Amino acid sequence: MKISKLKLVNFRNYENLKINFSDKLNIIYGENGSGKSNLVEAIYLLALTKSFRITNDKYLINKGKDSTTIEGKITKNNDESDYKVKISTEGKKVEIDNNKINKISEYITKIQVIVFYPSNTELINDSPSERRKLLNIEISQIFKEYLILLNNYNKILKQRNAYLKQLYLYGNASREYLDILTKKLVEYGKRIHKYRLEFLENLNQNITKVYKDIFESGELKIKYKSSYNRTERELLEIYRKYYSKEMAAGKTLIGIHHDDFEFILDGNNIKEWGSQGQLKNAILSFKISEVKLIKDILKEYPILILDDLFSELDERKIYNILNILDDNVQTFITTTELKSIPINVVEKSNIYHIQNGEIMEEKDE
Numbered sequence: 001m002k003i004s005k006l007k008l009v010n011f012r013n014y015e016n017l018k019i020n021f022s023d024k025l026n027i028i029y030g031e032n033g034s035g036k037s038n039l040v041e042a043i044y045l046l047a048l049t050k051s052f053r054i055t056n057d058k059y060l061i062n063k064g065k066d067s068t069t070i071e072g073k074i075t076k077n078n079d080e081s082d083y084k085v086k087i088s089t090e091g092k093k094v095e096i097d098n099n100k101i102n103k104i105s106e107y108i109t110k111i112q113v114i115v116f117y118p119s120n121t122e123l124i125n126d127s128p129s130e131r132r133k134l135l136n137i138e139i140s141q142i143f144k145e146y147l148i149l150l151n152n153y154n155k156i157l158k159q160r161n162a163y164l165k166q167l168y169l170y171g172n173a174s175r176e177y178l179d180i181l182t183k184k185l186v187e188y189g190k191r192i193h194k195y196r197l198e199f200l201e202n203l204n205q206n207i208t209k210v211y212k213d214i215f216e217s218g219e220l221k222i223k224y225k226s227s228y229n230r231t232e233r234e235l236l237e238i239y240r241k242y243y244s245k246e247m248a249a250g251k252t253l254i255g256i257h258h259d260d261f262e263f264i265l266d267g268n269n270i271k272e273w274g275s276q277g278q279l280k281n282a283i284l285s286f287k288i289s290e291v292k293l294i295k296d297i298l299k300e301y302p303i304l305i306l307d308d309l310f311s312e313l314d315e316r317k318i319y320n321i322l323n324i325l326d327d328n329v330q331t332f333i334t335t336t337e338l339k340s341i342p343i344n345v346v347e348k349s350n351i352y353h354i355q356n357g358e359i360m361e362e363k364d365e
């Protein structure tokens with residue numbers, strides 16, 4: 001899928017912007033603080049209704065204004081549609097071809113965007129919840145059912161936690177109800193587990209090669225860690241054994257809400273021994289592998305955003321990355337230095353020079 005036009009009104013430091021994109025490589029360059037990340041953030045937001053950088057939407061609205069709109073023309077399966085996200089102090093509205101969409105799971109499965117940004121590498125050192133969040137976002141944009149399952153699971157989890165507390169306080173409450181909640185939890189949890197397992201297994205088919213193509217050495221693998229690597233029956237058994245422990249804790253101790261995954265480089269957890277460059281390449285390889293995975297599943301490439309790609313990477317790695325990017329994938333790269341990009345790549349790209357929230361010059365291929 002490709003975004004051909006983007007229109008921003010009062011988004012971050014853009015008051016009014018209309019811009020056309022190449023369906024191949026788009027290079028956005030400018031000084032620090034000029035608005036490069038803001039621009040790609042808008043594309044991501046148009047697809048997923050959220051920023052990849054912040055959780056509080058109010059900072060997305062141009063300072064002093066009370067609403068922002070992000071509109072884009074996107075082609076998918078040879079069909080062109082207008083997408084629109086409006087954020088105001090009252091909340092968020094999304095539209096496709098002027099039709100309001102109420103279900104978020106409906107909207108976010110329409111456009112797939114993969115983004116890589118510098119602080120992404122923190123993901124490796126962050127708590128498991130950040131890695132789960134990434135898994136959830138990525139799988140939600142591929143499968144409509146996933147977000148629904150996740151909401152159901154979380155609902156049951158909340159009920160179950162409340163009931164465990166109740167059981168602890170009033171010991172004579174019904175265990176049968178706990179059994180029912182546990183069974184439901186396992187049912188939803190197993191289905192979520194299956195999605196996550198397949199997603200990570202499929203990524204593993206590509207990630208080793210992508211990593212090696214960039215870094216030229218090292219075997220990278222992802223290891224999924226989940227207590228749900230068992231049959232439903234085994235899980236119910238385990239829960240039964242844990243009932244008293246869970247009651248004392250007042251919460252559910254086992255479940256896919258504790259899932260995690262690790263990046264294993266040459267047999268070791270990259271967190272413990274990887275260099276900055278290796279960490280960056282591990283995450284980048286994850287994202288680039290996802291592009292192929294989405295194409296395999298949905299028969300359509302996602303849009304790829306590589307924000308501030310070149311910082312911390314040596315020339316050779318930059319060359320290798322640009323080499324493996326697929327011309328069929330619409331790609332956005334932001335950089336402060338145009339000269340870090342080989343001339344043959346610049347020549348075949350659309351180049352945008354940004355200054356203080358305005359496009360100063362635009363060069364078509």
Ligand SMILES: Nc1ncnc2c1ncn2[C@@H]1O[C@H](COP(=O)(O)OP(=O)(O)OP(=O)(O)O)[C@@H](O)[C@H]1O
Binds near residue numbers: 012033038
């Ligand atoms: N809500 C907002 N209203 C107005 N300006 C904003 C808003 N949010 C951020 N900005 C401005 O946007 C600029 C940051 O833009 P952005 O993050 O896109 O920079 P960048 O070009 O990616 O820089 P870098 O090279 O440092 O990554 C800052 O100057 C900031 O003041």
Ligand SMILES: [Mg+2]
Binds near residue numbers: 036037038307308
């Ligand atoms: Mg930036």
